[in-house]
Amino acid sequence: MDIRQLSYFVEVARLKSFTKASQTLLVSQPSISKTIKNLEDELGVLMLNRSEKEVELTDAGHLVYEQALHIMQSMKDLSLSIHELVQVKRGKVVMGLMPTVGALLFPQIIVGFKSQYPGIDIQMVEYSAKHLEVQVNDGHIDFGVTVLPVDTGLYGTFSLLKEDLVAIVDSQHWLASKESVDLKELEEELFILFSKEFALYDVVIQACWQAGFEPRVVHMSSMWDLVCEMVASQQGISLIPRSMASRLKHLPIHTAAITSPAMVWELALIYRRNQYLSYASREFIAYIQTHLPNQSL
Template sequence: MDVRQLQYFVEVAKQKNFTKASQTLLVSQPSISKMIKSLEEQLGVQLLDRAEREVELTDAGALVYEQAVRIIQSMSDLSTSVNELVHVNRGKVKMGLLPTVGALLFPRIMANFKKEFPRIDIQMEEYSAKHVEAQVAKGTIDFGVTVLPVDSHLFETVFLHAEELVVIVNSEHRLAKHESISLVECQDESFILFSEEFALHDVAMQACRQAGFEPKVAYMTSMWDLVCEMVATQFGISLVPKSMAARLNNHRVHSIPISTPHIAWDWALIYRKDRYQSYAARAFISYIQANLPIVR
């Protein structure tokens, strides 16, 4: 059964006339007659009563007409939906990001993107950096924001933001008055580090080892606020991104730039190289590339 057979049949039924249907469809009358006759033969019933001046539906024709209208409408809806999808009028994407990254980079971007693409829904989940990579790798989320480096064989990356790590200490700490310090000056301090599932844990450990010492870890946590409070109460010091230190609302905590070694903290949007990206996901990635202010 050809959908054109149904379209021709429905139009003849509406017009109650082959000639008018021919004019509306811009198809010759013999072609329409042939199509409808073929449809009747396939169904094994007569659909149209051609005896009268106006063509009328038979009982079987009325039943087929009702179903044909639904089928034609469904085909139209399908075509419209695909067209909207292809032209990025609608869709859904899932992304994972670090809690601090979301607060720093995305509120304005997300609001403006939603204005331009109101029918694209973006579902966001917060994960640690390592969990973002794992979720993208598994295909649970379409893309994620994490800390570089990542597996370049597995992921495509869109660079977002670069900053440095700083040392945070109690405001009365012996180092608090320094304009900058070498990380080796902290070798006798106790460190408050993030848990091992956080990329920041590995970066901090590597930086200390690069400076020539193994850090004395007093406590590990997954809570940003707890790190700040423990530093404020002189339980130890910590290494955090500069942007996070700037947002700490605690006068008892002071941040100090690190002169050596240089500790990079680079964020990127990542997605699987070998995975199909929906039109909506590609639209969001392109929007991020075009509109996110890059800080180097």
């Protein structure tokens, strides 16, 4: 049994005529007759009473006709759904973000995308940078926004934002009167850093090593707000991206640029190479590339 057989049968049953069905289907009458006869043989029942002037449905024919209508409607619905999916009128995107990054880069992007593609559901989940890579690699999320570098053999990337790290100190700190500082000058300071699962932890530790010292880490946290509040409470200093420091005007905190060594924090969108990306995900990535060009702060 196939959809062609059912469509021929439905048209004959609807019009009660092989001749009329042949005209609407643009198929020869013998071909239609043979196809329906094959279907009857396959089902082992007589579906059409051909003895009357008009073709009439048998009891079995009525049953097949009703079921055939449902099947053909399901096929139409499936075709429409696939068309809508390919045309990116519906779908789902699961995007991984590091904490605070969503608020930093994506509110307007998501609003704009949703207005253009209202049928696409966007789900955002938060992970630390290292955990986010694992989620992308394992296929649990479609793509993520994390800190470079990543393994470019595994992941395709494009840069979203590149900026420097700055030192933040409380308003009474000796550095509060300076606009910039060499990282080496902070050797004796107490550091409040983000937890080891954050890529920012590695960036800071490696920069301190490059400057010739091991930082004295007194606190670590996975919460941005807590790190900044502890700095404001004179518990120590921290190094954070400039864009995040600019959001701390409500706290008694001073920001100073790091003159040496250069400390760059680069955000990028990553996706697993050689892994299927849905139409919706590809369209969202393209939208981000168009509406959020590479920035440097």
